[in-house]
Amino acid sequence: MASDVWVYVDQFQGNALPAAWETLGAAGEVAADLNTGVAALVFGHDVDELAQQAADYGADKVFLCDDATLADFRVQAFGCAAAKLAAAEKPQVIFAPATTRGRDLTALLGVELGIGVVADGIALQVEDGVLQVTRPVYAGKLHATVSAPGAHPQIVTLRPRAFPRPEPTAGSAEVVQVEAVLAEEDISVKVVDYSASASDVSLTDASIIVSGGRGVGGPEGFEPVRQLAVALGAAMGASRAAVDAGWIPYSHQVGQTGKTVSPDLYIACGISGAIQHQAGMRTAKVIVAINKDAEAPIFKLAKYGVVADLFDAVPVLTDEFTRRLGE
Amino acid sequence: MHIAVCIKQTPDSAANMVVENGAATWGDAPMVVNPWDEYALEEAIRTKEQHGGQVTALVMGPESAREALKTAIAMGCDSGVMLSDETLASCDARMTARVLASAIEKLDDVELAIFGKQAIDGDTGLVPVSVACALGWTALSYVAEVNEVDVDNARISVARSLEEGRQNCTGTLPAVISVVKEINEPRYPSFIGIRKASKAEIPVWDLAELGLDVAEMKAGGAAVIWSDMRPLSARSGAVDFIEGESMEVIAATLADRLMADKVI
Numbered sequence: 001m002a003s004d005v006w007v008y009v010d011q012f013q014g015n016a017l018p019a020a021w022e023t024l025g026a027a028g029e030v031a032a033d034l035n036t037g038v039a040a041l042v043f044g045h046d047v048d049e050l051a052q053q054a055a056d057y058g059a060d061k062v063f064l065c066d067d068a069t070l071a072d073f074r075v076q077a078f079g080c081a082a083a084k085l086a087a088a089e090k091p092q093v094i095f096a097p098a099t100t101r102g103r104d105l106t107a108l109l110g111v112e113l114g115i116g117v118v119a120d121g122i123a124l125q126v127e128d129g130v131l132q133v134t135r136p137v138y139a140g141k142l143h144a145t146v147s148a149p150g151a152h153p154q155i156v157t158l159r160p161r162a163f164p165r166p167e168p169t170a171g172s173a174e175v176v177q178v179e180a181v182l183a184e185e186d187i188s189v190k191v192v193d194y195s196a197s198a199s200d201v202s203l204t205d206a207s208i209i210v211s212g213g214r215g216v217g218g219p220e221g222f223e224p225v226r227q228l229a230v231a232l233g234a235a236m237g238a239s240r241a242a243v244d245a246g247w248i249p250y251s252h253q254v255g256q257t258g259k260t261v262s263p264d265l266y267i268a269c270g271i272s273g274a275i276q277h278q279a280g281m282r283t284a285k286v287i288v289a290i291n292k293d294a295e296a297p298i299f300k301l302a303k304y305g306v307v308a309d310l311f312d313a314v315p316v317l318t319d320e321f322t323r324r325l326g327e
Numbered sequence: 328m329h330i331a332v333c334i335k336q337t338p339d340s341a342a343n344m345v346v347e348n349g350a351a352t353w354g355d356a357p358m359v360v361n362p363w364d365e366y367a368l369e370e371a372i373r374t375k376e377q378h379g380g381q382v383t384a385l386v387m388g389p390e391s392a393r394e395a396l397k398t399a400i401a402m403g404c405d406s407g408v409m410l411s412d413e414t415l416a417s418c419d420a421r422m423t424a425r426v427l428a429s430a431i432e433k434l435d436d437v438e439l440a441i442f443g444k445q446a447i448d449g450d451t452g453l454v455p456v457s458v459a460c461a462l463g464w465t466a467l468s469y470v471a472e473v474n475e476v477d478v479d480n481a482r483i484s485v486a487r488s489l490e491e492g493r494q495n496c497t498g499t500l501p502a503v504i505s506v507v508k509e510i511n512e513p514r515y516p517s518f519i520g521i522r523k524a525s526k527a528e529i530p531v532w533d534l535a536e537l538g539l540d541v542a543e544m545k546a547g548g549a550a551v552i553w554s555d556m557r558p559l560s561a562r563s564g565a566v567d568f569i570e571g572e573s574m575e576v577i578a579a580t581l582a583d584r585l586m587a588d589k590v591i
Contacts, residue, residue, distance in 0.1 A: 103453060103468075107424075107453040108457070110420070110421045110457060111424065111461050114421075114546075117551070119451035120450060120451060137448065137449060138342075138447070139340070142344050143558075144555065144556045146551055148549060189497070191494060191496045192496055194495070196492040251488075256340045256447055265590040265591060274341075285588075299566045304567050304569055306568070308574065316574040316577075321582060324586070
């Protein structure tokens with residue numbers, strides 16, 4: 001069977017992002033609808049293990065491009081290799097997760113292959129061979145259905161955490177070795193080094209996020225919020241008001257000019273829920289709001305509400321969750 | 328050096344978006360410079376202040392987008408160009424990139440093009456890298472800091488903000504960079520700048536002037552189509568306020584619910 005639905009396996013230093021496997025899972029369903037198989041694009045250096053993981057997550061075929069020039073993601077090197085392969089193999093669909101690298105790669109593929117990219121899907125349907133993709137627009141305030149009916153291939157990115165991660169099983173895939181296209185001297189970007197992110201848990205990958213807003217009152221007010229996050233193994237978020245006040249770094253900001261997140265559980269502490277904040281977190285599965293003001297707009301989004309001062313409620317919640325999760 | 332800064336006009340981030348006859352509308356909420364692009368404008372102006380040269384702001388959009396260019400000039404850009412053509416309505420990121428790339432080429436001596444990381448309406452984040460690719464230039468997305476612009480040796484050194492942290496890297500000029508919020512604090516337009524903007528002559532380039540043709544750009548049917556714009560389905564049911572005689576009881580009840588929902 002052909003493997004005409006492709007997935008770019010986004011990885012950093014040999015570790016796949018969760019969104020790569022979510023995308024592979026979604027691609028499997030599309031491939032079944034199109035009566036074809038799934039091929040994973042595993043590009044990097046010393047990434048044999050990733051090829052096996054891709055098989056375990058459902059890939060029927062792996063295009064493995066292992067080269068020293070691909071040790072770091074550089075859009076020019078990765079994109080040229082992917083574009084050349086796509087021009088030769090003519091897949092029906094190319095998926096990538098809508099991560100920084102997935103977006104850059106698909107942007108390049110779109111231009112190289114002369115095709116419009118359907119970005120940021122959160123739900124998929126196949127109609128007459130055309131992917132009808134639901135995506136948030138206007139920062140999640142509206143949804144639209146987006147498609148590229150005449151495109152071959154159809155290039156689609158999927159939002160992290162919008163699709164379930166499949167359970168890996170021992171799989172096997174046909175591995176096809178692919179040559180890198182560009183030599184090091186032809187690549188215009190050189191990576192010098194990395195400095196790690198300040199936050200331990202990435203907001204976009206987090207299954208639980210605990211966020212603080214204006215109600216925390218100052219930098220020290222984030223301490224109980226942080227303790228609740230630690231108790232739950234959660235990432236810590238913040239509203240724009242708290243970031244603009246200088247209480248917490250921008251990397252924590254959730255909202256229209258911050259990060260868009262989609263966790264299973266979002267606990268908003270002292271956040272009123274301005275529309276800009278809602279735009280970044282409204283797709284969370286379960287939202288808990290803790291706020292003194294029962295009229296705060298955040299309660300319109302929340303499944304559960306606690307009308308209380310966060311400094312009374314949050315430490316007690318931390319104790320309760322610590323006890324429960326210890327059991 | 329000649330710097331191009333590419334901006335977009337979008338509805339204000341506080342706008343309440345609704346759907347009327349299948350199209351998005353935002354009532355009487357104001358149109359603004361896309362908030363991410365304010366950082367691009369600031370970085371372009373700072374780079375010019377450091378290295379000399381000129382900054383040209385480009386906006387693609389209808390006549391009303393002229394206001395965005397006035398803001399750009401009021402902040403400190405030297406000039407602005409409107410990219411406007413009635414056939415350009417509803418064009419996708421790749422086509423937008425073709426138009427911007429052609430305009431940058433027409434400016435002739437641009438060495439650095441600066442973008443915000445994405446626009447708050449379409450939110451695709453595809454345009455900057457697409458422009459770089461169309462021009463055959465270096466692409467550096469999600470830039471959080473420009474460490475050095477070395478015009479003599481045609482090199483730029485930046486820190487990029489990725490999922491995993493910061494990546495320090497260098498690239499050759501000419502380059503397209505897209506910037507994130509951490510990069511700077513955008514300035515307000517100055518009084519002198521506002522006066523200058525009100526007098527500025529802003530040329531309009533249409534597709535013919537750019538040597539482009541929409542039919543050719545859409546050839547092969549490879550354009551992205553938006554359909555069925557709709558508001559989000561409201562969450563079913565009102566909020567469940569958890570109450571109890573003490574915070575301990577409330578916490579226990581909430582923990583029960585969240586465990587039953589299998590989210591912790």
